[in-house]
Amino acid sequence: MTLRIRKTLSSNLALATLATACWSTSALALDFPSIGLSGNYYGGVGYGGSDIEPRVNESGYTVADSNDSGTQLFFGRDLSARLSVEGYYSDMGAASLASDDGPSGRIGYSAIGVSGLLYLLGGGGVDSLANRSGLNIYARLGGGRLNNDGLGIEFNRKNDWHWSAGFGAEYNLSNGFGIRGEVHNFDSDARVVSLNIVKRFRIKKDDGSLPMILERADGLKPASDEDNASAKKLNGPGIDADGDGVNDRDDLCDATAKGAAVDSNGCDFTGVLEGVTFATGSADLTQDGSEALDKVIQQLKENDEVRISIQAHTDNRGPAADNMELSRKRAETVVRYLKDIGGVDLGRMSAIGYGESRPVQSNSTEAGRLANRRVEIKIVQ
Numbered sequence: 351m352t353l354r355i356r357k358t359l360s361s362n363l364a365l366a367t368l369a370t371a372c373w374s375t376s377a378l379a380l381d382f383p384s385i386g387l388s389g390n391y392y393g394g395v396g397y398g399g400s401d402i403e404p405r406v407n408e409s410g411y412t413v414a415d416s417n418d419s420g421t422q423l424f425f426g427r428d429l430s431a432r433l434s435v436e437g438y439y440s441d442m443g444a445a446s447l448a449s450d451d452g453p454s455g456r457i458g459y460s461a462i463g464v465s466g467l468l469y470l471l472g473g474g475g476v477d478s479l480a481n482r483s484g485l486n487i488y489a490r491l492g493g494g495r496l497n498n499d500g501l502g503i504e505f506n507r508k509n510d511w512h513w514s515a516g517f518g519a520e521y522n523l524s525n526g527f528g529i530r531g532e533v534h535n536f537d538s539d540a541r542v543v544s545l546n547i548v549k550r551f552r553i554k555k556d557d558g559s560l561p562m563i564l565e566r567a568d569g570l571k572p573a574s575d576e577d578n579a580s581a582k583k584l585n586g587p588g589i590d591a592d593g594d595g596v597n598d599r600d601d602l603c604d605a606t607a608k609g610a611a612v613d614s615n616g617c618d619f620t621g622v623l624e625g626v627t628f629a630t631g632s633a634d635l636t637q638d639g640s641e642a643l644d645k646v647i648q649q650l651k652e653n654d655e656v657r658i659s660i661q662a663h664t665d666n667r668g669p670a671a672d673n674m675e676l677s678r679k680r681a682e683t684v685v686r687y688l689k690d691i692g693g694v695d696l697g698r699m700s701a702i703g704y705g706e707s708r709p710v711q712s713n714s715t716e717a718g719r720l721a722n723r724r725v726e727i728k729i730v731q
Contacts, residue, residue: 392434394530396422396546402445403539404457404505411447411503414454418443420542422534426467428550434467436490442540447503455503459540463494463514484630486520496536512537525637526550626684626725633679635687643684646727647692657698660684661726665719666706678703684725700730 400420406412420443426436444458469488496512498505518532530546625642628635635643650658662681664673681701688694711718 390428390550391426392428392526392548392550393425394423394546394548396424396530396532396544398422398542398544400442400459400540400542402442402457402459404445404447405539406447410451411449413445414448415446418445420544422542422544422546424546432469434469434488435464436467436492437464438462438492438494438534440534440536440542442536442542444499444501456501457503457505458499458501459536460497460499461494461512461514461536461540462497463492463512465490465492465514465516484522486522488518488520490514490516490518490534496539512539516541520548522548522550620728621726623684623725623727628680628683631676633676633683635683640687640691643687644691647688647694650688650692650694650698657730659700659702659728659730660688661702661704661728663704663708663722663724663726664706665722666709666713667719670706674703674705674707676703677705680725 398420400418402416402418403413420441422438422440424436424438426434428434438461440461442459442461444456446454446456448454467488467490469486491514493511493513495510497510498507514534514536516532516534518530518534520528520530522528526549528548528550530548531544532546533541533543535541623642623646625638626635627639627642650656660681662677662684664677666673678701681703685696685699685701688699689696706713706722709718709722710724711721713719713722
């Protein structure tokens with residue numbers, strides 16, 4: 351007696367084509383900002399229950415027990431605020447089969463494949479794309495190879511390929527650890543409901559040089575005539591082609607704006623502090639935010655004569671008064687970190703919160719809101 355447990359390949363392709371069309375339509379309806387998440391990988395492991403329903407058709411077998419325990423392993427990468435790609439392996443256990451005129455047995459199921467994950471809520475796009483902090487709701491679609499093992503029973507598998515779909519929810523902490531609850535379907539044969547532990551991390555390549563984390567911005571505060579005169583006196587006679595107060599022989603940045611506030615090398619590092627992020631809705635720095643500020647500390651130590659202003663901004667979601675308070679607390683958090691961890695003199699720094707009052711892009715798109723949620727540093731005199 352032989353049991354057929356898989357549908358034909360043509361049926362697989364029809365269902366996969368329909369699901370892919372629905373998936374593509376949903377994806378195009380959402381804004382996918384090209385946010386740099388380079389190096390943002392993750393992995394995890396899960397355990398749960400499986401429901402396995404092999405199609406016994408007219409084989410003479412009946413499914414005596416379709417429930418078993420299941421385990422999952424996965425490894426993926428976040429591609430944008432909304433999209434991730436993930437490889438998975440799932441062991442779904444086995445279904446027990448019975449027959450009136452033949453031997454009983456079990457059919458085991460396991461799957462390996464790749465899925466795309468579409469984050470429909472949260473997605474870390476609020477404050478911390480680096481680790482998808484907070485609550486995230488997602489859907490998945492993918493495919494791969496479905497394997498079966500016969501334990502005391504013969505079976506006939508029509509093909510090895512499967513499509514998979516599912517949905518789930520994650521809650522991630524700012525340190526990259528999180529919990530994921532998920533329903534994952536494999537064709538119409540099997541599904542697993544699991545609870546998973548997730549860890550996001552970065553793979554960094556260090557060439558020994560200090561990354562440039564501060565972008566130049568417009569609106570630099572010009573130095574006073576007295577400051578420029580003092581700078582020229584200290585530098586001695588020479589040529590200062592860009593008029594920033596630093597002679598060309600000492601100027602490492604020879605194209606700064608005339609009168610710009612610069613450090614001793616003739617460079618301004620006024621602008622957005624890239625990578626300084628906070629947990630969603632709070633003033634708590636993420637791990638990546640702390641690492642970005644460690645680089646700021648190094649630059650400030652190399653230029654211990656400059657005074658700075660830390661200025662925090664938000665997007666327009668939520669009450670304006672709450673956004674103003676949140677931005678103030680975030681600016682103060684950065685100043686405290688630079689003082690407590692880096693030993694930067696508090697007298698060199700000030701903290702200002704502007705809330706949603708100074709957007710740099712439209713708040714009508716997620717990419718614009720992301721740009722507006724920023725922390726800036728400005729050299730003051």
